[in-house]
Amino acid sequence: xxxxxxxxxxxxxxxxxxxxxxxxxxxxxxxxxxxxxxxxxxxxxxxxxxxxxxxxxxxxxxxxxxxxxxxxxxxxxxxxxxxxxxxxxxxxxxxxxxxxxxxxxxxxxxxxxxxxxxxxxxxxxxxxxxxxxxxxxxxxxxxxxxxxxxxx
Amino acid sequence: xxxxxxxxxxxxxxxxxxxxxxxxxxxxxxxxxxxxxxxxxxxxxxxxxxxxxxxxxxxxxxxxxxxxxxxxxxxxxxxxxxxxxxxxxxxxxxxxxxxxxxxxxxxxxxxxxxxxxxxxxxxxxxxxxxxxxxxxxxxxxxxxxxxxxxxxxxxxxxxxxxxxxxxxxxxxxxxxxxxxxxxxxxxxxxxxxxxxxxxxxxxxxxxxxxxxxxxxxxxxxxxxxxxxxxxxxxxxxxxxxxxxxxxxxxxxxxxxxxxxxxxxxxxxxxxxxxxxxxxxxxxxxxxxxxxxxxxxxxxxxxxxxxxxxxxxxxxxxxxxxxxxxxxxxxxxxxxxxxxxxxxxxxxxxxxxxxxxxxxxxxxxxxxxxxxxxxxxxxxxxxxxxxxxxxxxxxxxxxxxxxxxxxxxxxxxxxxxxxxxxxxxxxxxxxxxxxxxxxxxxxxxxxxxxxxxxxxxxxxxxxxxxxxxxxxxxxxxxxxxxxxxxxxxxxxxxxxxxxxxxxxxxxxxxxxxxxxxxxxxxxxxxxxxxxxxxxxxxxxxxxxxxxxxxxxxxxxxxxxxxxxxxxxxxxxxxx
Numbered sequence: 258x259x260x261x262x263x264x265x266x267x268x269x270x271x272x273x274x275x276x277x278x279x280x281x282x283x284x285x286x287x288x289x290x291x292x293x294x295x296x297x298x299x300x301x302x303x304x305x306x307x308x309x310x311x312x313x314x315x316x317x318x319x320x321x322x323x324x325x326x327x328x329x330x331x332x333x334x335x336x337x338x339x340x341x342x343x344x345x346x347x348x349x350x351x352x353x354x355x356x357x358x359x360x361x362x363x364x365x366x367x368x369x370x371x372x373x374x375x376x377x378x379x380x381x382x383x384x385x386x387x388x389x390x391x392x393x394x395x396x397x398x399x400x401x402x403x404x405x406x407x408x409x
Numbered sequence: 410x411x412x413x414x415x416x417x418x419x420x421x422x423x424x425x426x427x428x429x430x431x432x433x434x435x436x437x438x439x440x441x442x443x444x445x446x447x448x449x450x451x452x453x454x455x456x457x458x459x460x461x462x463x464x465x466x467x468x469x470x471x472x473x474x475x476x477x478x479x480x481x482x483x484x485x486x487x488x489x490x491x492x493x494x495x496x497x498x499x500x501x502x503x504x505x506x507x508x509x510x511x512x513x514x515x516x517x518x519x520x521x522x523x524x525x526x527x528x529x530x531x532x533x534x535x536x537x538x539x540x541x542x543x544x545x546x547x548x549x550x551x552x553x554x555x556x557x558x559x560x561x562x563x564x565x566x567x568x569x570x571x572x573x574x575x576x577x578x579x580x581x582x583x584x585x586x587x588x589x590x591x592x593x594x595x596x597x598x599x600x601x602x603x604x605x606x607x608x609x610x611x612x613x614x615x616x617x618x619x620x621x622x623x624x625x626x627x628x629x630x631x632x633x634x635x636x637x638x639x640x641x642x643x644x645x646x647x648x649x650x651x652x653x654x655x656x657x658x659x660x661x662x663x664x665x666x667x668x669x670x671x672x673x674x675x676x677x678x679x680x681x682x683x684x685x686x687x688x689x690x691x692x693x694x695x696x697x698x699x700x701x702x703x704x705x706x707x708x709x710x711x712x713x714x715x716x717x718x719x720x721x722x723x724x725x726x727x728x729x730x731x732x733x734x735x736x737x738x739x740x741x742x743x744x745x746x747x748x749x750x751x752x753x754x755x756x757x758x759x760x761x762x763x764x765x766x767x768x769x770x771x772x773x774x775x776x777x778x779x780x781x782x783x784x785x786x787x788x789x790x791x792x793x794x795x796x797x798x799x800x801x802x803x804x805x806x807x808x809x810x811x812x813x814x815x816x817x818x819x820x821x822x823x824x825x826x827x828x829x830x831x832x833x834x835x836x837x838x839x840x841x842x843x844x845x846x847x848x849x850x851x852x853x854x855x856x857x858x859x860x861x862x863x864x865x866x867x868x869x870x871x872x873x874x875x876x877x878x879x880x881x882x883x884x885x886x887x888x889x890x891x892x893x894x895x896x897x898x899x900x901x902x903x904x905x906x907x908x909x910x911x912x913x914x915x916x917x918x919x920x921x922x923x924x925x926x927x928x929x930x931x932x933x934x935x936x937x938x939x940x941x942x943x944x945x946x947x948x949x950x951x952x953x954x955x956x957x958x959x960x961x962x963x964x965x966x967x968x969x970x971x972x973x974x975x976x977x978x979x980x981x982x983x
Contacts, residue, residue: 270771276778283785341770344821361821362770363777363814 262377264288265306267297267323268339269315277310284370294318298326305331308357308376310369313340313347321350328355333383335376339364441732448724453717460713467709471702472676476664479678479693482620484662486628487680487689489616493532494575494685497590497608500530502573505594505604513538513604514547523549532612534587539565539603550607568593568603575685578610578630578638578647586610586638586647610647613639620691628691631655638687643671655688666695748946766817773813780806833870836908836974837862837901843880844899847888856891859898866901869908870977875950882943883912883970890916890968907956907976913969918962927960 264286268274271292278288289306291297294317297309309327313320324336338351341362348359357376360369504513504522512518523536535550543560559565568574568591576589591605617628617639630638635651637644644652652670656663662680669675674695681688784803787796837860844858851858887897891914901910919927919934926932928948951958955975962968 270775273771273775273778276775276782280778280782280785283789341774342767361814361818362774363810364774365811366778366781 262286262308262373263304263306264373265291265297265300265309267291267294267309267315267320268312269293270312274312280366286373294320294323297323301327301331301334305334307335307380308373309334309336310339310373311336311356313338313351314342321347321354324351324354324356333380335380337369337372337376339369437732437736440735441728444728444731445724448728449720452720452724456713456716456720460709464706464709467705468702471705475693475695476676476678479676479691480662480664483628483678483680483689483691486616486620486691487662487682489619490613490630490687490689491682491684493612493616494590497530497532497606498573498575498592500526501536501590501604501606502592504536505592510538510594510596510600510602513602516547516549519547520549526606532608534607534609536607537605539591539605541601541603546602564589564591565603568605569601577632577634577636577686578613580648610639622691623693626691626693628689631688631690633686633688643669644692651690744945744949748949762820766820769813769817773810773817776806777810780810831870831872833868834873834876835866835868836871836876836910837866839873839876840880840899840901840910843877844884846881847884850888851897854888854893856888856894857896859896861898861900863902866903866908867976869974871954871974872950875954876974879947879950879972880910880912882947883972886943886970887912887914887916887968890914890918892916904973907974909971909973911969911971913967915967918964918966918968920964924960924962928958 262285264278264281266274266278266281266288267290268277269292274290274292278290281288289300291300293315297311298318300306301309311320311323315323318326320338320340324338327334327336332355335357336355338348338356338359339362340347340360343359343361351359357379358372360372504526508518508522513522519536519538523533526536527533535548535552535554537545537550537554538547539559540546543558543562543565545555545557545559548555564574564576572593574589574591576591578586578588580586581589587610588608589605590608591603593601593603595601613630617630620628622628627642627644629641629644629651631651632638635655637647637649637651640647641651653667656665656677656679658681660681660683662678664676664678667675667677669677669692676693676695677690678693679688679690780803784800784807787800787803790796840862841860844860848858850856884897884899891897896915898913899910900913901908903909923934928944932945948958951972951974957973959971960968961971
């Protein structure tokens with residue numbers, strides 16, 4: 258956990274999101290801020306964050322849509338939903354779309370930090386599993402090359 | 410009567426009624442009366458018509474059955490009479506033709522002829538030969554009538570005119586009822602003479618006796634003037650005037666009803682003779698002959714009366730059941746309406762609460778973060794004089810935010826639960842949550858609310874929002890019942906096939922009378938404040954969810970409401 262967790266905070270309530278970013282910085286997490294869905298998607302293209310904290314109700318592309326797109330293009334990004342409007346159905350939809358956790362505003366900072374750390378751990382584990390699979394495939398390929406060489 | 414006719418014209422108008430009209434008990438009474446009247450009319454009118462028709466048909470059939478044999482008998486007897494008279498007339502006629510005047514005028518010869526006649530044909534009393542001047546020239550018989558002149562007697566004139574004559578029964582010179590048969594004969598030389606025989610009416614009596622009538626019946630012969638030709642039992646002796654007027658003339662045997670001079674209802678069967686001036690009559694009292702009819706009539710009457718009674722009872726019963734059903738349906742409908750109203754109200758309150766909660770959450774989050782940041786900054790600062798005090802303020806704000814969070818989330822939870830139906834739920838959590846709504850009021854009134862939940866309580870499949878409503882109702886009632894500083898204990902325990910929850914308070918309790926009506930809609934003891942729907946809706950919900958609800962109460966001691974809920978739900982509810 259030596260590496261700094263890279264966060265992307267997406268919320269149209271600037272007052273809220275800027276303050277939250279500042280607090281995260283104090284907790285050793287570098288965070289970018291986006292104030293709407295479009296910006297958030299643009300920023301993801303430029304450099305993928307580890308964890309995304311996403312509001313649902315936003316002007317333009319709303320949170321659910323952002324979540325859907327992100328999970329499609331960058332499935333490795335863990336998304337934590339943090340919303341003041343969320344209903345039970347929203348929660349269900351988000352979890353199905355692959356959100357890591359779902360929180361309601363206002364949220365206790367410690368709890369959010371814990372959630373972010375959990376998400377980051379999850380991301381690392383996923384990456385490791387993927388790497389192991391890739392390695393196994395490499396080995397298999399190597400074996401096959403060797404066998405084919407023997408036949409010759 | 411006009412009302413009944415009107416009712417028959419528009420029988421359904423009353424039954425359709427105005428659906429939304431408030432239904433008063435008087436209206437049911439009126440409706441009941443009208444339905445009964447309609448049913449009774451609809452059944453009794455055909456029944457009565459049938460009974461009356463049946464009565465007359467039966468009566469006629471019975472009368473015909475009695476009259477026909479009588480008619481036949483009269484006809485047969487009339488034929489016997491006619492045959493008898495025709496035989497006698499032709500006998501006399503034969504003798505007149507077979508013998509010459511000289512032979513008949515001979516005393517000895519006539520005596521011989523007469524004795525043969527008497528031997529062959531019964532009923533001849535004497536035989537006489539009368540010349541054209543009406544003088545009896547020769548005579549054989551028990552009387553001394555020789556030389557008697559009949560020239561001025563009616564029968565003599567008639568026989569001279571018609572050639573043949575049969576007299577009525579009369580006494581004549583002989584002083585006993587008899588009939589004369591006279592035949593005129595004309596010799597080739599143009600002389601005319603008359604042969605005259607007398608018949609005694611014993612033969613008539615014999616023919617009538619052969620009818621073998623019942624003792625109370627009567628048969629007799631009457632002539633055209635209404636004089637009795639034979640003796641009767643009840644209507645006079647021979648040659649007396651018959652004691653009732655003669656019926657209209659007809660040769661066909663006919664039966665008429667009449668009241669005889671003795672005052673009896675009788676059938677009179679009669680027939681006029683075409684060849685003689687006689688009417689044969691037979692009288693039979695109706696009372697004896699109609700005895701079977703009377704029993705039939707009694708049966709008919711009994712069946713009719715029993716039918717009417719059955720119809721009346723059935724109409725009453727059916728109508729009562731109908732009205733009761735209608736009343737129940739009306740009540741149920743009313744309750745359902747109120748329930749919908751109530752839950753709509755709850756649901757709109759829920760939506761409003763959700764809206765407020767959502768709107769409040771965002772600024773609350775800002776306060777939370779801003780204050781959080783303040784706290785973070787403060788934490789990083791070295792000690793300065795006001796740090797501790799400032800930190801305490803910040804902590805206090807954060808606590809307030811946390812409290813607000815609790816409120817808004819509960820409001821959201823309440824709203825959310827308005828829509829969801831059957832789900833798997835943790836009852837103790839639901840009870841805790843619901844009790845939370847009233848925690849404030851309880852606190853202010855210093856009411857001690859104890860939640861005693863069994864940790865082993867199974868999850869149940871049920872309707873969250875409905876259960877929430879149920880517990881809200883129960884807690885509200887308990888809170889309303891206890892005095893300030895009272896106790897409410899909510900106990901939840903697992904049961905064999907579900908969960909048992911009881912809400913006990915040490916409030917005012919209720920009387921037996923109140924207990925009886927407690928689940929009825931619109932029954933309330935909170936005068937002016939309650940709708941009287943809370944417990945009836947609760948009852949309805951619990952029943953729908955497959956549970957049971959019961960209440961125990963002692964006045965002045967407290968009330969315990971107990972609910973049992975099944976673990977699972979029946980398919981129909983899912």
